[in-house]
Amino acid sequence: MVVSNSPTSQSTPASLPPSVFTLPQTAQLEALFTIIRDKETSRGDFLFYSDRIIRLLVEEGLNHLPVIPKTVTTPTGATYEGVGFEGKICGVSILRAGEAMEAGLREVCRSVRIGKILIQRDEETAQAKLFYAKLPQDIAQRYVLLLDPMLATGGSAIKAVEVLKEHGVPEDRIIFINLIASPEGLKNFCGKYPLTRVITGWIDQCLNEKAYIIPGLGDFGERRYCV
Ligand code: URA
Secondary structure, eight states, rough: BBBOOOOEEOOOTTSSSSTHHHHHOOOHHHHHHHHHHHTTTOOHHHHHHHHHHHHHHHEEEEEEEEEEOOOEOOOOOOOOEEESSSSSEEEEEETGGGGGGGHHHHHSTTEEEEEEEEEEEEETOOOOOEEEEOOOTTGGGEEEEEEEEESSSSSSHHHHHHHHTTTTTTTTGGGEEEEOOOOHHHHHHHHHTTTTTTEEEEOOOOTTTTTTTEEESSSSHHHHHHH
């Protein structure tokens, strides 16, 4: 029997797909986002505050994993009827920006396996193209936390889920975690994979003509990795 979990995240308004969940839109979260959106924020602060949001997102992602009943004996000799996670998990980061979320996952899941997928735009076809994938060999038996900080057009994430499905991971065992999502990206992604949950920190207004999220925070990878 699977005990239903009770995520703290908010399901999104009726205009958005039911598989989309945002972090609770608290003043604290908005303050964290305000810092990382600010173009004057130093790289050190960007790292620190984006890591805080990533930690919240990973914890929230774990809230969406099913649990089963588990009984333990406490040091008092009493029996405690609790729960344990139903299955094994792994992370898969979409390179390069997704790598920034790996440490946040490792902080809360000790010795978690992490795979990597490199997807880039094919200049000839303008389609997302897979360049490299290194995934845990038993990934088909795991729940997958897919990591990419910015859901812009959704092209890379859609390709990444296609790769995971080719490796035997069912769509509903994938939880896609990102910091900021565009409405366009959510529509594309959820239209293609309605069973994959999307956990996002914030849903922004739109994409600009260069496919940057507006207001967004600019290029996440640049801000994270370049001085
Ligand atoms: N990737 C980024 O880093 N930023 C965006 O706004 C969109 C995609």
